[in-house]
Amino acid sequence: MRYRLLAAAAALSLALAGCGSAPQPEASGGAATTLTVWFMRDSLSDALVQRFTDDFQRSHPGITLNVQIQEWDGIGQKVTSALASKDAPDVIEVGNTQVAEYAASGGVRDLTGKVAELGGSDWLPGLAEPGKIDGRQYGIPWYAANRVVIYNKDLFAKAGVTPPKTRDEWIDITTKLNKGGVQGIYLPGQNWYTLAGFIWDEGGDLAVKEGDRWKGVLDTPQALAGMAFYQRLQALGKGPKDSDEANPPQADVFGKGDVAQIISAPGGAVAIEKANPGLKGKLGFFPIPGKTADKPGAVFTGGSDLIIPEASAHPDEAYEVVKALAGEKFQLDMAKEMSYVPNRTSYAGALSGNEATAAMAAGAAVGHATPNSPNWAAVEARNVIKEYMTKVLTGGDAATAAKAASEAITTILNATS
Numbered sequence: 241m242r243y244r245l246l247a248a249a250a251a252l253s254l255a256l257a258g259c260g261s262a263p264q265p266e267a268s269g270g271a272a273t274t275l276t277v278w279f280m281r282d283s284l285s286d287a288l289v290q291r292f293t294d295d296f297q298r299s300h301p302g303i304t305l306n307v308q309i310q311e312w313d314g315i316g317q318k319v320t321s322a323l324a325s326k327d328a329p330d331v332i333e334v335g336n337t338q339v340a341e342y343a344a345s346g347g348v349r350d351l352t353g354k355v356a357e358l359g360g361s362d363w364l365p366g367l368a369e370p371g372k373i374d375g376r377q378y379g380i381p382w383y384a385a386n387r388v389v390i391y392n393k394d395l396f397a398k399a400g401v402t403p404p405k406t407r408d409e410w411i412d413i414t415t416k417l418n419k420g421g422v423q424g425i426y427l428p429g430q431n432w433y434t435l436a437g438f439i440w441d442e443g444g445d446l447a448v449k450e451g452d453r454w455k456g457v458l459d460t461p462q463a464l465a466g467m468a469f470y471q472r473l474q475a476l477g478k479g480p481k482d483s484d485e486a487n488p489p490q491a492d493v494f495g496k497g498d499v500a501q502i503i504s505a506p507g508g509a510v511a512i513e514k515a516n517p518g519l520k521g522k523l524g525f526f527p528i529p530g531k532t533a534d535k536p537g538a539v540f541t542g543g544s545d546l547i548i549p550e551a552s553a554h555p556d557e558a559y560e561v562v563k564a565l566a567g568e569k570f571q572l573d574m575a576k577e578m579s580y581v582p583n584r585t586s587y588a589g590a591l592s593g594n595e596a597t598a599a600m601a602a603g604a605a606v607g608h609a610t611p612n613s614p615n616w617a618a619v620e621a622r623n624v625i626k627e628y629m630t631k632v633l634t635g636g637d638a639a640t641a642a643k644a645a646s647e648a649i650t651t652i653l654n655a656t657s
Contacts, residue, residue, distance in 0.1 A: 276329040323347030328549035330558035339379035340612040349548040366541020366607030379545030383580035386539040388599040403526035405533040417500040429481035430626035433540040439466030440538035456649025459642035481633040506596035541607030
């Protein structure tokens, strides 16, 4: 899901500015130092990579960057192998929810001492939290993308409604939209990242760590309240109860012109316009509403962190690369080029000129990540939460289904390899 989210988010445009630099380390012995940097396919444009490389090498004489583009397919094993080797890259881009898995291997450098220098108090929580394991910061937040509500402006105008600020308003306007053959919202039954946001808004969570053990907590009153809201909203459309937003592709459903809203990364607008070019210029965006008007709803923050392998032959120089990539100049250049949310909440104002990315940035400020257990990927792979949602939406008892799902999550997260 994180990869689909970021691929979709990379379709729009935003804004930029500049940063300063501290005294730079000299290459040992005056000899040229080559740093190997792994970026993922489609994370950055070729032009952006070239600008960064040129700028970094110009401001760091004696250091050459060897940027290598990696494929998402099979990257987990490739990174794990690299971390265990004696010839690892110096800097690696990793999915924010992957940091715990890699840190558990013992091959990732602890950067806790650099957090203050990197502006850690201002980081987006959804990027910073998964990079922090047992109180130590291994992953440095790099960029984010998250879901918003994409809406059909013509259908909103016809119904005489405007984007809501609260959940109650959202239910009200969606009910008004849900008339005359129009679906007020298309929300598939297994869109579990959206459910997670509702759970977080209620003060609940998917799983929590108690001492050395994890515990699934979908059966708490707070998590059940989040599921109850999802059920109310989902009922105001005709979304399937047993599949997610990819089956069928929700952009194609929205593109038919009779759906008022979907929940998607802003880049989903590109797919919608491809499905129906007649909707170009008729799409609006707003943050997922929260329980009160003073802040938007919580969202899952997808994105990437940067890590430095313990086996890096040049850890000090590698840190300078991380510092530059996480710094203001590159962050805002990347935001403009790639339509990502920068890693700091204070940079959100740079996105205000674009409705879609501004809505995304507003949500990112209250973003969360999935539990940072090395085993969380197995929870997703086994569709535990998706199956729970379908059971509830098809008439099953929510408390019973939530208890079973929580027990399954507990077992998976505490399993040892």
